[in-house]
Amino acid sequence: MLPSALALCLFLVAVSSNLAIAIKKEKRPPQTLSRGWGDDITWVQTYEEGLFHIQKSNKPLMVIHHLEDCQYCQALKTVFAQNEEIQEMAQNNFIMLNLMHETTDKNLSPDGHYVPRIMFVDPSLTVRADITGRYSNRLYTYEPQDLPILIENMKKALKLIQSEL
Numbered sequence: 001m002l003p004s005a006l007a008l009c010l011f012l013v014a015v016s017s018n019l020a021i022a023i024k025k026e027k028r029p030p031q032t033l034s035r036g037w038g039d040d041i042t043w044v045q046t047y048e049e050g051l052f053h054i055q056k057s058n059k060p061l062m063v064i065h066h067l068e069d070c071q072y073c074q075a076l077k078t079v080f081a082q083n084e085e086i087q088e089m090a091q092n093n094f095i096m097l098n099l100m101h102e103t104t105d106k107n108l109s110p111d112g113h114y115v116p117r118i119m120f121v122d123p124s125l126t127v128r129a130d131i132t133g134r135y136s137n138r139l140y141t142y143e144p145q146d147l148p149i150l151i152e153n154m155k156k157a158l159k160l161i162q163s164e165l
Contacts, residue, residue: 037064037098038081041091047103053095054123060157061121062090063108064098072143073116079144086147089154111139118142118150120157124164131156 033043044050050061066073080086090096102109107127108119117140120128131153132139133146142150 033098035066035068035098035100036077036081038087038090038096040087041096044095044097047097047099047105047108050095050097051121051125054121055125057095058123058161059093059095060123060128060161062094062096062154062157063103063119063121064096065100065102065108065117065119066098066115067100070115072141075144076116076142079147080150083147083151085151086154089151089158093158094154111137114138114141116141118153120153122157122161122164128157128160 032039033045034041037043044053047063050063053059054061066077068074102113105127107129108121109117110127110129117138118133119140120131122128129139133142133153134149135141
């Protein structure tokens with residue numbers, strides 16, 4: 001009786017530890033800095049880190065303000081992540097930052113705190129308030145159908161830097 005009880009205990013311990021391992025594997029993987037905006041893009045973690053990198057690399061900083069529970073942000077994120085041209089430009093020509101909180105730089109919210117909001121900062125640390133979307137009441141917001149405007153604005157940010165060299 002004692003050997004069978006011991007065998008049963010060992011069996012239960014083995015099953016429970018395997019079950020715990022299986023449950024751990026099913027948990028969501030840790031979220032990367034991309035937060036779904038593009039896993040192949042190198043993202044900086046903070047605004048200050050982004051400013052450091054743009055001075056060092058002479059690339060513009062693209063700052064995406066968003067919230068996880070915002071349906072407009074989620075819709076934009078989906079098309080942003082699927083658009084090959086945007087992903088290629090972001091990966092090769094920009095320092096990228098996506099924020100789910102406001103920064104201390106008030107220049108990144110010239111017309112208010114709303115999401116989604118995309119702004120550009122050039123290597124001279126100038127927030128390019130002149131690069132806007134199509135809406136007059138929310139100058140820096142983009143919707144999924146505005147991707148061609150966003151692509152043109154990304155190209156504009158790059159041209160401004162090249163003309164300043």
